[in-house]
Amino acid sequence: MQRKKLVVGNWKMNGSKALVQSLVQELLALGPWPSDIAICPPAIYLGQCEQMLAQSDLAWGAQDVSAREGSGAFTGELSANMLKEFGCRYVIVGHSERRSYHGESDQLVAAKALVALAQGLVPIVCVGETRAEREAGQTQAVVERQLGAVIDALGQRISEVVVAYEPVWAIGTGLTASPEEAQAVHAKLRSQLQAASVAAGQVRILYGGSVKAENATELFAQADIDGGLIGGAALKAKDFDAICRA
Numbered sequence: 492m493q494r495k496k497l498v499v500g501n502w503k504m505n506g507s508k509a510l511v512q513s514l515v516q517e518l519l520a521l522g523p524w525p526s527d528i529a530i531c532p533p534a535i536y537l538g539q540c541e542q543m544l545a546q547s548d549l550a551w552g553a554q555d556v557s558a559r560e561g562s563g564a565f566t567g568e569l570s571a572n573m574l575k576e577f578g579c580r581y582v583i584v585g586h587s588e589r590r591s592y593h594g595e596s597d598q599l600v601a602a603k604a605l606v607a608l609a610q611g612l613v614p615i616v617c618v619g620e621t622r623a624e625r626e627a628g629q630t631q632a633v634v635e636r637q638l639g640a641v642i643d644a645l646g647q648r649i650s651e652v653v654v655a656y657e658p659v660w661a662i663g664t665g666l667t668a669s670p671e672e673a674q675a676v677h678a679k680l681r682s683q684l685q686a687a688s689v690a691a692g693q694v695r696i697l698y699g700g701s702v703k704a705e706n707a708t709e710l711f712a713q714a715d716i717d718g719g720l721i722g723g724a725a726l727k728a729k730d731f732d733a734i735c736r737a
């Protein structure tokens with residue numbers, strides 16, 4: 492099945508009003524791209540992105556969402572419908588930095604994906620093993636458990652998400668999984684999706700972890716790698732543009 496590539500920039504906790512202004516302007520001048528492209532700035536800049544990107548084919552999304560539905564006394568939380576109101580198409584859930592620094596469990600990540608989907612957002616579900624887990628031969632078991640929790644919550648609707656495989660040891664370290672290592676994990680994730688949903692062939696599985704212009708082409712050429720989730724390199728317009736064209 493032919494899947495359109497998707498490249499998403501995860502800005503993490505970087506930026507300022509001035510940086511959003513300049514980076515988005517530079518990106519708009521560099522587009523359009525042959526793939527689907529989105530940026531996920533810190534949530535406080537989503538309104539600014541909405542204003543700048545409304546007439547473009549560059550989509551935007553958030554880096555996290557509350558697992559709570561509707562509204563209520565949940566200090567600091569942002570609901571899926573709030574993100575939707577600001578025009579978000581995507582929301583990242585279960586990034587390893589949320590799992591490790593905020594203690595997010597597989598079940599919480601699954602609940603977030605469910606709420607996001609219910610509000611018409613596309614969850615980008617992140618999975619990935621730590622270095623210790625890889626060295627202990629647990630890579631497959633870990634990502635299967637993480638994705639399995641989301642499949643349990645979403646059922647057939649799992650075909651509507653984007654999955655991102657981000658080996659934790661490759662994030663921000665300059666180390667990248669080789670195209671073959673990444674493809675092996677992506678193929679297993681694809682089989683797991685296929686066992687859960689007849690429409691699994693349409694799910695885009697992104698690779699993330701030190702993706703740069705120099706390694707993107709080879710990674711994205713793999714059969715089950717449908718694009719990338721980009722951290723550091725998404726903060727420079729020329730670098731991000733090069734990856735979007737890889």
Ligand code: 13P
Pocket residue numbers: 501586657661662663664665699700701702720721722723724
């Ligand atoms: P880097 O591209 O900086 O390694 O970050 C990857 C990532 O965590 C994207 O979500």
